[in-house]
Amino acid sequence: MKKYIYILPFILGIFCFIISGISGSSIAPNGMLIEPFFFLIPIGYVCFFIGIIMFLTKVLFILYKRLKKSNF
8 A cells, every 4th residue: 555655646637737728618709728737737737746756766765775784
């Protein structure tokens, strides 16, 4: 279960992008773009980048443990 926590931000980011893409955008009579789920786009980017940072941290930690173990 612990290793799956690193995948969760990626899944949430992709889910936010999918929901944002599926939701319909429309143009109001005055020419304004109406996008009801626009807030999901920045949330998706934040989740995606948090997932990248968590993944890189995990990889660096594993490499550090292997390097430390091989030196002894």
